[in-house]
Amino acid sequence: MFLLSTSSLRGYGLHKIFSFARDAHYDGICLDLNPLDFDTENAEYIASLSKEFKIPVVGITAYERKITPKVVDQIICMANILEAKTVNFYPPHRLDKNGEWFSEYLPKVQQRENNLDITVINVEPKTFLFLISEYKDATLPLIKKITGKTTLHVSNVDPESGTDLIKTFSLLGNSIHNVYLSDKTGNKEELLPWKGDMPLESLLIKLADGGYKGDFTLKVAPKELGVGDDKNVLGKLEEAKEYFQKHFKEK
Numbered sequence: 001m002f003l004l005s006t007s008s009l010r011g012y013g014l015h016k017i018f019s020f021a022r023d024a025h026y027d028g029i030c031l032d033l034n035p036l037d038f039d040t041e042n043a044e045y046i047a048s049l050s051k052e053f054k055i056p057v058v059g060i061t062a063y064e065r066k067i068t069p070k071v072v073d074q075i076i077c078m079a080n081i082l083e084a085k086t087v088n089f090y091p092p093h094r095l096d097k098n099g100e101w102f103s104e105y106l107p108k109v110q111q112r113e114n115n116l117d118i119t120v121i122n123v124e125p126k127t128f129l130f131l132i133s134e135y136k137d138a139t140l141p142l143i144k145k146i147t148g149k150t151t152l153h154v155s156n157v158d159p160e161s162g163t164d165l166i167k168t169f170s171l172l173g174n175s176i177h178n179v180y181l182s183d184k185t186g187n188k189e190e191l192l193p194w195k196g197d198m199p200l201e202s203l204l205i206k207l208a209d210g211g212y213k214g215d216f217t218l219k220v221a222p223k224e225l226g227v228g229d230d231k232n233v234l235g236k237l238e239e240a241k242e243y244f245q246k247h248f249k250e251k
Contacts, residue, residue, distance in 0.1 A: 002244055003058050004237070005180070005219040006040065007032035011227060014039045014046065018053040024237035028058035030178075030217045031082075033075070035063060043081040050082065058215060059086040059178060061121075065093050069105045076113055086117045086178055086215065088151045091138040099136050102146065110147040117177045119151040120144075122168065125161045140171045151178040153219070154198055155189040165198050169206060176212070179203075180219040181244065190221040192236065193243050204247040216244060 004021045006014065006029060021029055029050070034040050050057055060079050063071070067089065079087050089106065092099040110118045120143040123135045137143070140163070144150055150172050157165045169176070182189070183196030193200050218240050226232035 001027035001058055001215045002241055003028045003030045003215055003217040005030045005032050005061070005217050007034075007061075008218055008220050008222060008225060009227065009233070010034075010037075010222050014049055018049045018055050020233060020237060021055050022053045023234055024241060026055070026218075026237070026241065028056045030059035030061060030086075030088075030215075030219070031057050031084075032061045032219075033063050041078075043078045047082055057082040057084050059088060059217065060084050061088045062090065064090045066096055067092065067101055068098050069101045072101055072105060072109060076109060076116070079116060080113075084116070086119060088119045088121050088178060090121050091123055091135045091143060094134055094136055103137055106146055110149075117149050118147045119149040119177050120146050121151045121153050121180075122156050122172070123153075124156045124158055125163075140168065144172055144175045148175055149177045150175045151180060152176050153180040154200070154203075155180070155182045155184045155191075155219075157184070157198070159198075165200075165203055166206070169203055176207075177214040179207070179214065179216045181216050181240075182218070182220045190219065190224065192220055192224045192240060195224075201247050204244070208249050212250075216248070218244075 004026045006017050009017045009020060031040060039045060046057060060075060062075050075087060092102045122140060122143060123138050152169065152172055154165060157168050181193055183191040183193050183200060184198050185196035225236045
């Protein structure tokens with residue numbers, strides 16, 4: 001399925017975002033939770049939008065910071081209300097005190113919620129003072145072990161770290177259940193798929209050749225879609241979908 005992340009149209013209300021997804025013929029929505037956007041936390045309202053526009057909420061992306069076991073349960077409850085099939089979590093941030101939800105609680109939740117794919121997102125290898133990792137337990141081998149399922153975030157891959165996109169794909173392998181599709185060049189991230197230097201065509205071909213059955217989610221910066229101009233936004237969304245369909249030929 002080819003999904004639209006609500007973060008790609010940050011600044012619009014969810015009603016408008018669902019409208020864009022429908023008009024551009026996307027298969028569904030990936031709801032990016034935002035503590036400053038209360039609509040993204042209102043499961044009943046979102047369910048009504050899904051019904052109105054006939055666009056399913058296929059995935060949910062958790063908050064990037066301050067997760068606890070209680071918050072995990074709230075997100076899982078929302079996923080079940082919306083009948084989502086995937087919930088994506090970031091590894092714990094170094095400045096967040098509670099990390100046990102990740103290494104200890106999340107695997108238990110995955111065992112309990114066997115109707116959901118609970119994935120862990122790869123994060124960019126940033127450090128404090130060039131020594132301390134910004135995220136705890138965030139190496140590719142470790143995130144792969146938490147639930148056995150991952151989300152490959154293209155813009156979070158740093159080729160200069162020695163692990164480029166294709167190597168990241170190889171390391172995560174069959175654990176990948178979702179791909180956040182975007183492009184990147186230098187310090188410019190979350191570009192439209194044809195605007196950067198990442199070997200996206202090779203990635204899509206390799207995924208197709210490997211029989212990948214997971215989801216793809218367009219997750220780009222809002223300015224990439226020309227927000228503020230409805231016609232421009234719709235055209236960019238359609239162009240992104242055409243790019244995906246051209247290069248990913250499901251086996």
